[in-house]
Amino acid sequence: MLAPESKPDNASERYASAYNSDTLDHDPFVVGLKERLPAELRESFTPQQLDALRNAFATRSWARHKLDWRGTFSLWRNQYYFVLVGGRNKRSLSRAQRSLSLAAKAGAITAFLFFSALVGLVALYLVKSALGINLLPNYSLGLWDWFKG
Incomplete structure (x- = not known):
């Protein structure tokens, strides 16, 4: 023993x-x-x-951060300080924070997909116009004329 x-x-x-x-x-x-x-x-x-x-x-x-930027500045007769700290969050998130994080991720992905689709449609429209394909007779967005300069 x-x-x-x-x-x-x-x-x-x-x-x-x-x-x-x-x-x-x-x-x-x-x-x-x-x-x-x-x-x-x-x-x-x-x-x-x-x-x-x-x-x-x-x-x-809390004093150990990857990003720790502190400073002071004077404005008129007063002096102010600022602190910018950042790093990996090691704390567990509350339920509300998890929900907000999930909503922010979903919003960011949606915005990225919308922007990508918009850029893709503009690129397709420019290719269509460059090839001389006219889907609607006597109608143009004017994008090809603007792009040609």
Whole structure:
């Protein structure tokens, strides 16, 4: 029988930190956390606890995008910022989003087929006109005359 895996008993082994207490004191998340805590709790955390809190709350999985374009610009006396992010959606879609996605795909396919059919009909009309075939006597769309220039 195999022995069960031993788990660390104390928090210092469980949350081994790559940061020392000096680094954590200057970390923006830790500084902001301490500013929002009551005065009697600010210095009650160990460096390992602060590091574990920083890892749990300060990680930003949304910050990694294939397209991440951020900037600022001034307009009159105000300054504005813009953010353009994009990448593969790793979240599962809701039922409404799936329905909307399916409708958008169907609309795009329909528009593509309609445009393709229209281009095909214009090409056939031009070929017909170039060969001198006249389906309706004394009637022309004027497309061949326009195409000849």
